[in-house]
Amino acid sequence: MDIREIKELIKFIEKSDIKEFQYENETESLFISKNGDVPQIIQGAPMQYAAAPAVAAAPAAAPAVAAAPAAAAAPAVSGTEVKSPIVGTFYEAASPGAAPFASEGETVKKGQTLCIIEAMKIMNEIEAEFDCVIKKRVGMNGKPVEYGETIFIVEPI
Known part of the structure; x- marks a missing residue:
């Protein structure tokens, strides 16, 4: 996974309701969290990334508030x-x-x-x-x- 893919993934997670994302394969490990809690790095995990909590909190809150009226109106x-x-x-x-x-x-x-x-x-x-x-x-x-x-x-x- 290259840095461009990781940046796209972070943008996607910031815009969604996903709180945490974890990906692992034989050579890489990736963890992204909007909770602000950064997990301890586990021995042998070659890569560890976490989204900045301050950046993730503001964009995530605005779409959720904007989407709520649309979702509430849908069941009419x-x-x-x-x-x-x-x-x-x-x-x-x-x-x-x-x-x-x-x-x-x-x-x-x-x-x-x-x-x-x-x-x-x-x-x-x-x-x-x-x-x-x-x-x-x-x-x-x-x-x-x-x-x-x-x-x-x-x-x-």
Whole structure:
């Protein structure tokens, strides 16, 4: 794991609700914490990194507060929530000006693309897991979404 990958990982963790992250393989060991507690270095661990607590605390608090009203508003429509499987940027269409993959009131089939979530310059198509009707699109085009955040409310058919 090179320093660029570690920096990207730290940025990802700062923006998420993850409190601690640990990675180990045969040659490397990495531990990142937003709690401010730095664990003791274990003998034989070649690499040990920890995120600065002051930097991690401020950015993590702001998105959580901003996301709370959106999450609270989402359940106003009854149905099954479709949650984001990754952290990234929500896109309703393949390109600007193109028709959305799924609109409110539309019936979609299992496997049909609902949206795209861009994560680290990779476009991830999010597909319907079952036949359903789109009740509400909660995700906002071009806006960030967190892991587990509701992006659609659907009604299975």
